[in-house]
Amino acid sequence: MAPKDTSRQSAVARLIQIVGAEHVLTEESDRAFFAHDVYRMKATPLAVVRTGSVDELCRAVTAATSEGIAIVPRGGGASYTDGYAAATDQSILIDTTRLNRIEINETDMYVTAECGVTWAELDAALAAKGLRTPFWGPFSGLKATIGGAMSQGSVSFGSGLFGISADSVLGMDIVLADGSLLRTGSAAAINGTPFFRHYGPDLSALFTGDAGALGIKARITLRLMKRNPIVMSASYGFADFYGMARALETVAKEGVNSESFGLNPLLQKAWLGRTNLKQSLDAALAVFKNSRNPIEGLMKLTRMAIAGKSFLDRAEYSAHFIVEGIDNAHARSLLAAVRTAADPHGVEVPNTIPTVVRGMPFMPLFPILGPAGERWVPLHGIMPFSQVDTFHRLLMEQQSRYADRMAANKITHAAMFTTISTHAFLYEPVFYWQDSRHIYHNRYLPEDFLKTVPVYAENPRGRELVEEMREDIRNIFQSIGAVHMQVGKCYPYMKGRDATNAGILKQIKQILDESNLMNPGSLEL
Ligand SMILES: Cc1cc2nc3c(=O)[nH]c(=O)nc-3n(C[C@H](O)[C@H](O)[C@H](O)COP(=O)(O)OP(=O)(O)OC[C@H]3O[C@@H](n4cnc5c(N)ncnc54)[C@H](O)[C@@H]3O)c2cc1C
Structure with a gap:
C-alpha cells in the first residue's frame, strides 16, 4: 500500500530536522539527476537526503521506513545497472558523499572509511603513509565510493593478486531497515576492534554485493599493506581474441600481476584516440610525477612519445600487464614471469597504455x-x-x-x-x-x-x-554459468537459483527488511 500524503510530508519534515534543509533536495531536476545512473533512470524519488554522519544516517532511515517509504542508497553514482535507480517514487534517495571520514590504524594495519569516501581519496590518504589496501579501486575511483564498490562488487586495481573489493574487507557497520546498526567481523565481539573478519560465520559476506537490498553500509574497514614502490608493465598485441585470452589466462595463473586487462580493436583505438592534448599533457605529467626520479620519468615519456599512437595498428587485440615489486630486481623478475607466460601467444609492443593507466589510475568519467x-x-x-x-x-x-x-x-x-x-x-x-x-x-x-x-x-x-x-x-x-558483480536491478539473481539457496536468501531479506523498503527490486528480492 502506498504511503499517505501525510506520511510523505511527515517523513520529509523529519528528514529536514535531522540533516538541515540545505541537505534535503526536493527540486525536480535534482531528484531526477540523482536517480539517473550512467545508463538510465526509473522512478523519481520524493527527495534526496545528504546525511553528514552515521548517526544522521540511522535517524534518516528510521524517519523514512517508519512512514512506509523506501530507501535507495547512492554512492558516487558511477554504475549502470539500475542499482540506485528507484523502483518506486515513494522513495528517499540517500546520497552518501558527505560521509567521508577516514581513520587509519597503522599499528593494527586497517583503515576504516565512511561509505562516501571515494577510492581516490582513500588512496591519497594511504599513499601519504606508504600504505594501500589490497584491492585499491576501480578506474572510476575519482567518483566511485567505498560503499558503492562494496555493495556491488568492483574490480581493477590490485585485482590480479587480491581479488575484488569484497576480498579486502575486514568488517562493516551496516544500517538496517529499522535504523539500527549491525556490526560485523571482530568488532562485534565484546571489547572487539575491526582488525579481523572471520570469527565464526562471516556476516560481512551477506552484505558485500547486496546492492543495498539488505542494509546501508555506513563504515567499512579494510586491511592494509605496504605499497610496493616499483611499478613495471608490459603490453602485447595479438592476431585474434584467442591469443589474447590465452595470454591473460596463463599470466593470471602465475599469480604475479597486480592488474591485467585486454582490449578489443575498437576499445584499444578508443583508449589511445580519446586522449586530447590536455589529457595527454595531464597523463604525461602524472607519469612524470609518479616516477622515482626525473631521469626515469624522462625515459618513460620518451618511450611513450616514440611509440606514438600507431604502434597497435597491426594488432587486433591487446593485453596489458602491471607488476609491483619491493625493488627493481623484484619487479623485473615478476615481469619476466609475465613475459614467459605471454610470449607464446602474442608480440610485445610499447607499454604506453598501462603506463598512462598507472600514471593516472583514477580517470575522469x-x-x-x-x-x-x-x-x-x-x-x-x-x-x-x-x-x-x-x-x-x-x-x-x-x-x-x-x-x-x-x-x-x-x-x-x-x-x-x-x-x-x-x-x-x-x-x-x-x-x-x-x-x-x-x-x-x-x-x-x-x-x-x-x-x-x-x-x-x-x-x-x-x-x-x-x-x-x-x-x-x-x-x-x-x-555458460557466468556470474556477475553489480547485480543491481539488471542481472538475474533469483532467476534460475537453486530452491534451497533462493529460500534462505528470501528469509534473510524478510528478517532484515520485512516491509521490503531497502532498495526494493534489487537482486530480484
Ligand atoms: C568510466 C567508468 C569506469 C569504471 N571502471 C570500473 C572498474 O574499473 N571496475 C569496476 O568494477 N567497475 C567500474 N565501473 C563501474 C562502477 O563505477 C563501479 O563498480 C563503482 O564501484 C561504483 O561505485 P559508486 O560509489 O559509484 O556506486 P553507485 O553507483 O552509487 O551505487 C552502486 C550500488 O551500490 C549501492 N550503494 C551505494 N552506496 C551504498 C552504501 N553505502 N550501502 C549500501 N548500498 C550502497 C547502490 O544502491 C547501487 O545499488 C566504472 C564505471 C565508469 C562510469
Missing part, C-alpha cells in the same frame, strides 16, 4: 560517452577459464545475427577483458550508439569537454535494440 560522443553502456560476466572460448563464440554469433539491425540503428560494440586473481576471467561487452545525451552526461561532464563531442538526435529504436541485445547477452552469460 569521460568514457560515459563513446569516442565519438555516442551513448555507452557495458555489461559483464565472470566465468571460469574453461568457458571463455565458448562464450566468445556465442557472442560473435549473436553479433552476426544482429549485424544488419545494429548498423541500421547506429550501434557499434567493443569489449574489454580482465582476470581476477588466478581463477576467473571477466568479459565485458560494451555498446555504443548514436543517441541524445541525458541529464547525467550534462551534469557530470565538464562543459568544455561536451563542446568537443558531437550531439545526436534521439534514437529510441537504437535504445530498444541495445536493451534487447543486453537481455540476449545476459541469457548467454547464464547459459
Whole structure:
C-alpha cells in the first residue's frame, strides 16, 4: 500500500530536522539527476537526503521506513545497472558523499572509511603513509565510493593478486531497515576492534554485493599493506581474441600481476584516440610525477612519445600487464614471469597504455560517452577459464545475427577483458550508439569537454535494440554459468537459483527488511 500524503510530508519534515534543509533536495531536476545512473533512470524519488554522519544516517532511515517509504542508497553514482535507480517514487534517495571520514590504524594495519569516501581519496590518504589496501579501486575511483564498490562488487586495481573489493574487507557497520546498526567481523565481539573478519560465520559476506537490498553500509574497514614502490608493465598485441585470452589466462595463473586487462580493436583505438592534448599533457605529467626520479620519468615519456599512437595498428587485440615489486630486481623478475607466460601467444609492443593507466589510475568519467560522443553502456560476466572460448563464440554469433539491425540503428560494440586473481576471467561487452545525451552526461561532464563531442538526435529504436541485445547477452552469460558483480536491478539473481539457496536468501531479506523498503527490486528480492 502506498504511503499517505501525510506520511510523505511527515517523513520529509523529519528528514529536514535531522540533516538541515540545505541537505534535503526536493527540486525536480535534482531528484531526477540523482536517480539517473550512467545508463538510465526509473522512478523519481520524493527527495534526496545528504546525511553528514552515521548517526544522521540511522535517524534518516528510521524517519523514512517508519512512514512506509523506501530507501535507495547512492554512492558516487558511477554504475549502470539500475542499482540506485528507484523502483518506486515513494522513495528517499540517500546520497552518501558527505560521509567521508577516514581513520587509519597503522599499528593494527586497517583503515576504516565512511561509505562516501571515494577510492581516490582513500588512496591519497594511504599513499601519504606508504600504505594501500589490497584491492585499491576501480578506474572510476575519482567518483566511485567505498560503499558503492562494496555493495556491488568492483574490480581493477590490485585485482590480479587480491581479488575484488569484497576480498579486502575486514568488517562493516551496516544500517538496517529499522535504523539500527549491525556490526560485523571482530568488532562485534565484546571489547572487539575491526582488525579481523572471520570469527565464526562471516556476516560481512551477506552484505558485500547486496546492492543495498539488505542494509546501508555506513563504515567499512579494510586491511592494509605496504605499497610496493616499483611499478613495471608490459603490453602485447595479438592476431585474434584467442591469443589474447590465452595470454591473460596463463599470466593470471602465475599469480604475479597486480592488474591485467585486454582490449578489443575498437576499445584499444578508443583508449589511445580519446586522449586530447590536455589529457595527454595531464597523463604525461602524472607519469612524470609518479616516477622515482626525473631521469626515469624522462625515459618513460620518451618511450611513450616514440611509440606514438600507431604502434597497435597491426594488432587486433591487446593485453596489458602491471607488476609491483619491493625493488627493481623484484619487479623485473615478476615481469619476466609475465613475459614467459605471454610470449607464446602474442608480440610485445610499447607499454604506453598501462603506463598512462598507472600514471593516472583514477580517470575522469569521460568514457560515459563513446569516442565519438555516442551513448555507452557495458555489461559483464565472470566465468571460469574453461568457458571463455565458448562464450566468445556465442557472442560473435549473436553479433552476426544482429549485424544488419545494429548498423541500421547506429550501434557499434567493443569489449574489454580482465582476470581476477588466478581463477576467473571477466568479459565485458560494451555498446555504443548514436543517441541524445541525458541529464547525467550534462551534469557530470565538464562543459568544455561536451563542446568537443558531437550531439545526436534521439534514437529510441537504437535504445530498444541495445536493451534487447543486453537481455540476449545476459541469457548467454547464464547459459555458460557466468556470474556477475553489480547485480543491481539488471542481472538475474533469483532467476534460475537453486530452491534451497533462493529460500534462505528470501528469509534473510524478510528478517532484515520485512516491509521490503531497502532498495526494493534489487537482486530480484
Ligand atoms: C568510466 C567508468 C569506469 C569504471 N571502471 C570500473 C572498474 O574499473 N571496475 C569496476 O568494477 N567497475 C567500474 N565501473 C563501474 C562502477 O563505477 C563501479 O563498480 C563503482 O564501484 C561504483 O561505485 P559508486 O560509489 O559509484 O556506486 P553507485 O553507483 O552509487 O551505487 C552502486 C550500488 O551500490 C549501492 N550503494 C551505494 N552506496 C551504498 C552504501 N553505502 N550501502 C549500501 N548500498 C550502497 C547502490 O544502491 C547501487 O545499488 C566504472 C564505471 C565508469 C562510469
